[in-house]
Amino acid sequence: MQVATGKSILNGIAIGPLRIYKKAEAQTAVTSTLTPEEEYARFDAARVKAQEQLGGLYDKALDEVGEDNAAIFEIHQMMLDDDDYLDAVKGIIETQNATAEYAVSTTGENFAAAFAAMEDEYMRARAADVKDISRRVVNVLLGVGDAEMMDDKPAILVADDLTPSETVQLDKTKLLGFITRHGSSNSHTAILARTMNIPALVGVDFQDDWDGKLAVIDGYNHCVYIEPAQELLTAMEEKRSNDLKQEALLQSLKKKPNVTLDGKEIKVYANIGNAGDVGLVLQNDAQGIGLFRSEFIYLDSQDYPSEDQQFMLYKRVVETMAGKKVIIRTLDIGADKQADYFELDKEENPALGYRAIRICLTRKEVFKTQLRAILRASAFGTVSIMFPMIISVREVRDAKEILEECKAELTERGVAFGEVEIGIMVETPAAVMMADELAEEVEFFSLGTNDLTQYTLAIDRQNPKLDNFYDSHHPAVLRMIRHTIEAGHRHGCWVGICGELGADQTLTETFLRYGVDELSVSPASVLPLRKIIRSLDLSKETQD
Amino acid sequence: MKQFTYTITDPVGIHARPAGMLAKAAKALDSTVTITKGEKSAAATKLMAVMGLGVKTGETITFTIEGGDEEASAAAMEQFCKENM
Numbered sequence: 057m058q059v060a061t062g063k064s065i066l067n068g069i070a071i072g073p074l075r076i077y078k079k080a081e082a083q084t085a086v087t088s089t090l091t092p093e094e095e096y097a098r099f100d101a102a103r104v105k106a107q108e109q110l111g112g113l114y115d116k117a118l119d120e121v122g123e124d125n126a127a128i129f130e131i132h133q134m135m136l137d138d139d140d141y142l143d144a145v146k147g148i149i150e151t152q153n154a155t156a157e158y159a160v161s162t163t164g165e166n167f168a169a170a171f172a173a174m175e176d177e178y179m180r181a182r183a184a185d186v187k188d189i190s191r192r193v194v195n196v197l198l199g200v201g202d203a204e205m206m207d208d209k210p211a212i213l214v215a216d217d218l219t220p221s222e223t224v225q226l227d228k229t230k231l232l233g234f235i236t237r238h239g240s241s242n243s244h245t246a247i248l249a250r251t252m253n254i255p256a257l258v259g260v261d262f263q264d265d266w267d268g269k270l271a272v273i274d275g276y277n278h279c280v281y282i283e284p285a286q287e288l289l290t291a292m293e294e295k296r297s298n299d300l301k302q303e304a305l306l307q308s309l310k311k312k313p314n315v316t317l318d319g320k321e322i323k324v325y326a327n328i329g330n331a332g333d334v335g336l337v338l339q340n341d342a343q344g345i346g347l348f349r350s351e352f353i354y355l356d357s358q359d360y361p362s363e364d365q366q367f368m369l370y371k372r373v374v375e376t377m378a379g380k381k382v383i384i385r386t387l388d389i390g391a392d393k394q395a396d397y398f399e400l401d402k403e404e405n406p407a408l409g410y411r412a413i414r415i416c417l418t419r420k421e422v423f424k425t426q427l428r429a430i431l432r433a434s435a436f437g438t439v440s441i442m443f444p445m446i447i448s449v450r451e452v453r454d455a456k457e458i459l460e461e462c463k464a465e466l467t468e469r470g471v472a473f474g475e476v477e478i479g480i481m482v483e484t485p486a487a488v489m490m491a492d493e494l495a496e497e498v499e500f501f502s503l504g505t506n507d508l509t510q511y512t513l514a515i516d517r518q519n520p521k522l523d524n525f526y527d528s529h530h531p532a533v534l535r536m537i538r539h540t541i542e543a544g545h546r547h548g549c550w551v552g553i554c555g556e557l558g559a560d561q562t563l564t565e566t567f568l569r570y571g572v573d574e575l576s577v578s579p580a581s582v583l584p585l586r587k588i589i590r591s592l593d594l595s596k597e598t599q600d
Numbered sequence: 601m602k603q604f605t606y607t608i609t610d611p612v613g614i615h616a617r618p619a620g621m622l623a624k625a626a627k628a629l630d631s632t633v634t635i636t637k638g639e640k641s642a643a644a645t646k647l648m649a650v651m652g653l654g655v656k657t658g659e660t661i662t663f664t665i666e667g668g669d670e671e672a673s674a675a676a677m678e679q680f681c682k683e684n685m
Contacts, residue, residue, distance in 0.1 A: 127617060134620035138647040167648060176654050178615060185616075186648075364657065368612060432611075 058282040062260035065246045069296040070233030070255040070273040074266045075211035088155045095149045099156035102196040117224045164190025188219040233273045250335045317593040325576040331369045334376045336579035344381035346576020347554040363429045370433035383440040388412040412445035427462040434474035442479045447486035452497045483507035488536045491543035501544045505555025538570045602670040606681040613656040623647040625680045630668030637661045
């Protein structure tokens with residue numbers, strides 16, 4: 057058995073033979089034996105054919121992944137009408153007596169390089185599109201069909217890279233999963249894969265001799281097993297059948313209210329760490345996003361992300377959620393999450409160090425850029441802002457004051473924004489003890505149980521030697537949670553839990569009895585949790 | 601020659617889709633339409649050149665219309681901007 061790791065796009069299991077797909081290399085003659093006119097006519101015919109294919113892909117994508125995701129293929133069609141692109145191809149054919157294949161791939165490379173050099177991130181990403189359309193035309197010229205990617209047996213597809221068009225045109229009834237060497241988990245292709253619910257790994261250094269071997273993609277653990285041992289295979293098959301049960305559960309729970317048998321209603325939201333996860337949120341029928349970890353925008357970036365960049369991402373999430381609540385946690389960087397350009401000093405004790413709101417309140421411009429972006433996105437749906445790592449009332453007041461400054465700046469610029477609800481993460485013992493005072497300042501609390509547990513028990517969860525001392529159900533932590541919920545309610549705040557404990561099904565009843573209003577968990581935990589909530593009866597005495 | 605300026609309100613700026621629609625609209629006119637941002641300019645009919653200008657939201661671009669029925673072409677372009685960019 058061999059194991060390789062990568063980055064998982066979807067928490068799912070795929071089991072089946074691997075099929076390595078090699079793209080047709082455009083290794084054709086450079087010099088043409090035809091006249092330039094004949095060569096250009098070949099190109100033009102291929103171009104028209106490629107546009108027809110793209111038209112077909114657009115319709116297919118429209119069906120499978122919706123209009124927003126399909127628009128890319130409309131743009132590809134338009135690109136193949138571009139005068140400069142056509143002139144460049146013509147120029148190469150005429151001046152170099154080149155083949156259409158050579159002219160198209162060279163033109164594609166040149167245009168891609170020009171886009172890749174642009175300042176704007178959106179424009180830089182268009183380089184891949186130009187390459188994609190050029191490859192399509194070359195494939196038509198070479199007579200390489202799309203169908204060759206898969207034969208008629210179900211398989212896990214393995215490729216260096218997949219373009220959005222390749223992803224969409226794959227035969228979903230045969231595609232068990234896919235593995236690529238390149239590509240990021242935020243790429244268009246990754247988002248499409250998630251929307252289509254296909255287990256996939258990117259960034260896998262695969263070997264050619266894998267072709268035809270039996271493999272398991274374990275999306276939960278970001279790895280692929282090649283020729284797995286029987287024991288593992290059985291375990292994975294079981295996991296996969298659980299996933300299918302989950303899918304069935306979804307169908308049975310979808311659109312049903314989230315109430316206990318005795319009529320108490322609880323909101324179940326999802327946590328996301330990435331704009332691309334929104335698909336999963338909707339798939340699992342969560343009622344909102346209870347924790348949008350905004351730091352991925354900073355961690356994925358080489359420099360401070362601009363207001364516009366952030367705004368676009370937030371807007372996409374907010375629009376996709378279509379009016380359902382989106383709680384955006386402001387930048388929580390520092391400790392184990394570092395971005396080089398922040399130039400944070402190395403600390404003896406990072407968990408107790410310069411992080412989250414402490415950075416935001418001292419690097420005000422960074423904070424304000426983010427707040428303005430969030431405010432602007434609030435014009436497109438229902439947005440709440442949540443400040444992390446709060447220990448005092450003063451911090452909340454300062455943060456709120458900065459938020460007001462941002463609103464004034466936007467008003468001055470004539471930019472629209474909506475009403476935003478303000479809340480804090482309760483994840484320090486200090487915030488718990490100050491919950492009454494803090495509740496006067498905000499509209500909601502969200503309990504971050506991971507940090508709260510670590511700070512309350514003084515246990516570093518990364519340290520395996522402490523496993524014996526660590527108790528996630530420690531009464532001290534549970535009392536903190538209860539105190540926070542009660543204090544919040546005394547002052548009109550709603551209180552939720554967004555840490556890992558929120559998904560702990562053995563505590564669901566306890567939390568409900570404490571009066572929690574919302575639980576925010578990973579998208580995959582939403583449905584099982586809803587099932588439990590719907591089976592509880594709080595009017596009955598507890599069993600213990 | 602006729603000229604007018606327009607300030608982009610689309611939050612992404614002139615991205616691929618509006619650039620493509622603009623190219624289509626400009627091709628339908630009997631005038632030549634040039635877009636200028638700062639020192640760079642591009643023919644409105646050229647999708648990738650227009651994208652290459654990298655026009656962001658809030659930035660102002662100048663439309664120059666030459667030849668044919670300039671009056672009607674300028675009106676059509678202005679209308680297009682308001683509806684799409």
